[in-house]
Amino acid sequence: xxxxxxxxxxxxxxxxxxxxxxxxxxxxxxxxxxxxxxxxxxxxxxxxxxxxxxxxxxxxxxxxxxxxxxxxxxxxxxxxxxxxxxxxxxxxxxxxxxxxxxxxxxxxxxxxxxxxxxxxxxxxxxxxxxxxxxxxxxxxxxxxxxxxxxxxxxxxxxxxxxxxxxxxxxxxxxxxxxxxxxxxxxxxxxxxxxxxxxxxxxx
Amino acid sequence: xxxxxxxxxxxxxxxxxxxxxxxxxxxxxxxxxxxxxxxxxxxxxxxxxxxxxxxxxxxxxxxxxxxxxxxxxxxxxxxxxxxxxxxxxxxxxxxxxxxxxxxxxxxxxxxxxxxxxxxxxxxxxxxxxxxxxxxxxxxxxxxxxxxxxxxxxxxxxxxxxxxxxxxxxxxxxxxxxxxxxxxxxxxxxxxxxxxxxxxxxxx
Numbered sequence: 001x002x003x004x005x006x007x008x009x010x011x012x013x014x015x016x017x018x019x020x021x022x023x024x025x026x027x028x029x030x031x032x033x034x035x036x037x038x039x040x041x042x043x044x045x046x047x048x049x050x051x052x053x054x055x056x057x058x059x060x061x062x063x064x065x066x067x068x069x070x071x072x073x074x075x076x077x078x079x080x081x082x083x084x085x086x087x088x089x090x091x092x093x094x095x096x097x098x099x100x101x102x103x104x105x106x107x108x109x110x111x112x113x114x115x116x117x118x119x120x121x122x123x124x125x126x127x128x129x130x131x132x133x134x135x136x137x138x139x140x141x142x143x144x145x146x147x148x149x150x151x152x153x154x155x156x157x158x159x160x161x162x163x164x165x166x167x168x169x170x171x172x173x174x175x176x177x178x179x180x181x182x183x184x185x186x187x188x189x190x191x192x193x194x195x196x197x198x199x200x201x202x203x
Numbered sequence: 204x205x206x207x208x209x210x211x212x213x214x215x216x217x218x219x220x221x222x223x224x225x226x227x228x229x230x231x232x233x234x235x236x237x238x239x240x241x242x243x244x245x246x247x248x249x250x251x252x253x254x255x256x257x258x259x260x261x262x263x264x265x266x267x268x269x270x271x272x273x274x275x276x277x278x279x280x281x282x283x284x285x286x287x288x289x290x291x292x293x294x295x296x297x298x299x300x301x302x303x304x305x306x307x308x309x310x311x312x313x314x315x316x317x318x319x320x321x322x323x324x325x326x327x328x329x330x331x332x333x334x335x336x337x338x339x340x341x342x343x344x345x346x347x348x349x350x351x352x353x354x355x356x357x358x359x360x361x362x363x364x365x366x367x368x369x370x371x372x373x374x375x376x377x378x379x380x381x382x383x384x385x386x387x388x389x390x391x392x393x394x395x396x397x398x399x400x401x402x403x404x405x406x
Contacts, residue, residue, distance in 0.1 A: 050262055058254065059254075060253050060373055172267070192391075
């Protein structure tokens with residue numbers, strides 16, 4: 001529809017709020033003639049700078065977050081399970097994503113959504129290379145090719161650099177959306193992102 | 204309209220997101236036949252439990268928050284100044300509120316809104332007993348009565364206990380809304396509060 005740049009969707013695969021956003025972001029962008037660049041990164045590196053911990057591990061906040069995740073799932077009518085392994089270290093899924101993206105960004109985005117749905121559906125661990133490979137194979141990807149990709153130093157480096165790039169641009173939470181360089185943090189800001197895309201920005 | 208209990212609006216007077224919510228909360232409640240119980244508390248006590256700092260003082264998060272506050276003010280078309288003293292310790296305003304509330308909850312709520320508008324309009328410091336008294340006098344309250352109230356051990360105790368009650372119920376941020384016992388954290392959850400009040404709760 002337009003030639004505007006994709007909006008950027010930064011996230012950690014183990015982030016429940018990113019999961020909820022992942023279910024909506026492509027449709028939201030499409031309503032405004034935009035595509036989405038999916039950008040997994042390891043949130044832990046940003047936490048080291050802000051001094052935050054994962055929500056699940058923070059007193060008071062963890063209890064609220066668990067209640068809130070269930071509430072959002074019910075309000076939206078989508079599945080939600082907090083995996084026993086939560087919060088997983090999503091490095092295997094992140095590396096797999098960046099390898100697949102070299103082949104086809106749209107197939108990689110499809111894979112990313114399937115990782116989210118699998119992890120928060122209680123069917124796979126995004127921190128398990130085995131689970132990640134099995135999912136990719138079920139989507140038609142070549143197991144050996146992906147295995148090699150995940151072990152490729154260039155892919156490992158890219159996964160690392162993307163996280164550094166995120167922090168360099170001020171990202172400290174997940175999900176995080178950039179519309180051009182305008183930053184939006186959090187699932188609950190999707191309505192503001194939508195308003196922004198519709199031209200409702202001030203000034 | 205109905206006999207339902209007031210919704211509870213918990214906040215720290217020095218919280219920018221609480222200021223934005225304070226501008227909307229009475230109208231929001233009224234749309235659903237509800238009133239609002241204004242509940243100032245000292246957020247610092249909750250921060251000691253969660254390990255958080257004020258947003259302004261947190262790396263990365265502080266920069267985003269300052270951008271976000273300006274953006275919200277522009278989107279909503281409301282004034283917003285970050286006071287030089289920010290974040291103030293709002294104990295004087297909090298004590299004044301609980302003294303005024305004994306006389307008249309609705310006048311106390313009016314006072315609370317005026318504190319927010321004065322502080323984030325750059326006209327007063329909610330951490331200055333002098334500024335707080337001057338504002339109250341301009342609203343028609345008796346200076347000596349309020350001065351005595353703010354120094355009254357029972358009022359000091361009440362301000363303290365309200366904060367402990369908040370933490371005991373899981374409150375760790377500002378603004379915080381309870382609809383009956385359903386908790387909502389943050390200005391950006393007002394649409395969800397509204398949906399909840401409209402009966403859109405799941406289950």
